[in-house]
Amino acid sequence: MPVSVLLCEGQSKSPDARLLRAVLAGIACEIKPSGGKYGFGMQIIARQEISRYSVIKGIMDRDFDNDTTPPINKPRDWLGDGGKIHFGWRWDRCEIENYLIDPMIVDLTLADKIDLTHYQNALNEAAQSIAIYTAARVALSVSRKRFSPLENSWGHQGPLNHKFPESLTEDDCRQGILQVLREYEDCQMVADTEIFDHFEAKLAECQPGGIRFEHFLMFFSGKDLLLAMRWTLERLGFDSPKLFRDRILFELENSSEDIWNWLPEWGVLRQLIQQE
Numbered sequence: 504m505p506v507s508v509l510l511c512e513g514q515s516k517s518p519d520a521r522l523l524r525a526v527l528a529g530i531a532c533e534i535k536p537s538g539g540k541y542g543f544g545m546q547i548i549a550r551q552e553i554s555r556y557s558v559i560k561g562i563m564d565r566d567f568d569n570d571t572t573p574p575i576n577k578p579r580d581w582l583g584d585g586g587k588i589h590f591g592w593r594w595d596r597c598e599i600e601n602y603l604i605d606p607m608i609v610d611l612t613l614a615d616k617i618d619l620t621h622y623q624n625a626l627n628e629a630a631q632s633i634a635i636y637t638a639a640r641v642a643l644s645v646s647r648k649r650f651s652p653l654e655n656s657w658g659h660q661g662p663l664n665h666k667f668p669e670s671l672t673e674d675d676c677r678q679g680i681l682q683v684l685r686e687y688e689d690c691q692m693v694a695d696t697e698i699f700d701h702f703e704a705k706l707a708e709c710q711p712g713g714i715r716f717e718h719f720l721m722f723f724s725g726k727d728l729l730l731a732m733r734w735t736l737e738r739l740g741f742d743s744p745k746l747f748r749d750r751i752l753f754e755l756e757n758s759s760e761d762i763w764n765w766l767p768e769w770g771v772l773r774q775l776i777q778q779e
Contacts (some may be wrong), residue, residue, distance in 0.1 A: 506776045508554075509591070510537045510547060510561040518599045518752060523562070525755045525762055526769045529763035530775070532776050544583055544590045560591035563774075564598040567644035567722075567730075571714045574721050577771040592775065595768055600663075600725025602766060603751045611765055617739055629731035630719040631711065632671055635722050638709040639676040642701035643683060653725065654683050662745045665726040677702070 509527070513519040513536050520536045527534065537546050540563050542728060543748040562578065578592035581695045596602060604626065611617050647716040657679045658668030680702065684695055708715040715722035729736075729744035741747040755762050 504558045504562045505778070506532050507557040508533045508535055508550065508559045509776065510535050510550070510559065511541070512537070512540055512543070512563055514538070518603065518748065521597055521752050521756060522602065525752075525758075527763075527773060527776060530773065530776055537561070544588075548588070549588050550703060558572075560589075560776075562592045562594065565593045565596060567597065567641045567724075569645050571722075573714070574718055576767040578768060578775065589766050592772070596725070597723060598723045598725050599722055599728055600748060601723075602725075602768075603748055604725055604728055605720060605766065608751065608755075610760070611762075612751050621735075621739070624748055625732050625735035626728065628735075629728045630716065630723060632731050633723060633727045634710045634716055635673050635706065636668065636671045636679075637715070637727065638705035639680055640724065640727075641705045641709065641715075642698050643680060645701055646698045652695060653687050657682055661730055662743045663726050663729060663748070665730065667727060667730045676723075 509523065509532050511517075511519045511523055511534060515536050517536055520534055521533045537543060542691065543561055543563060547559055547561045551557075560580070563581065565579070575595055578594060581590040581593045582588060583590055594602075600609060606623050609617060609622055640655045645652060647653040647655070654666075656666040658666045659777060668675065675733050677699070679700055681695065684698070705715075708720075709711050711717055719728070724743075729748060733744050736744060736747050741750065763773050
């Protein structure tokens with residue numbers, strides 16, 4: 504049976520919901536935002552219990568994990584209970600913004616407003632600037648004990664409702680890791696040596712020459728990349744990363760084309776929703 508309700512992260516006007524409505528346009532599937540990711544799987548199970556004759560699935564960000572498999576260009580199965588429960592899917596990329604800042608999508612939505620070569624250079628420079636910080640975020644993420652909180656970012660809350668530090672050097676990232684550990688020491692039984700071992704291992708993956716850097720549009724945070732490009736985006740005529748992101752979403756929502764053909768993963772998601 505086709506999926507009749509697809510739950511996603513965020514609120515009704517969140518980038519997740521807006522992009523899904525555009526990608527799944529014309530399909531009889533309700534997009535239902537359900538807030539944060541914690542307890543998301545239980546929401547799906549509870550809704551399926553109530554609506555036994557409907558197919559209810561969810562889709563969530565891939566986030567940071569230990570899997571360094573290159574892009575597969577399709578959503579990954581989200582399984583539970585040793586593979587017995589199929590909750591839905593995880594995006595192949597870290598988060599929604601990773602798709603919106605893809606040079607192909609930027610070119611197709613803002614071709615008359617932005618120089619693509621200039622933009623691609625800014626994106627590459629942003630990836631280099633956040634490489635060490637990304638290694639720290641991955642190290643914190645993979646060290647988190649199941650069901651226990653542990654932040655994987657720090658800094659000021661920016662315009663994307665997203666923390667981002669002012670300085671991104673290796674020393675600053677080490678201090679940031681220690682700061683997070685101090686704030687969560689009451690609920691996390693994880694040693695700082697364990698996290699720093701992960702950090703050292705992830706540095707090679709996240710810096711130029713590493714697998715994560717090679718595919719940074721998949722493995723790095725799209726929000727981090729946007730914030731790292733903020734000065735370039737201003738010079739290109741966008742007052743903030745949020746305005747840039749929202750303009751792309753607006754163009755996708757109002758395009759007369761079948762935008763799900765623009766990225767392979769979007770087309771595969773449509774097929775999964777219709778064929779489930």
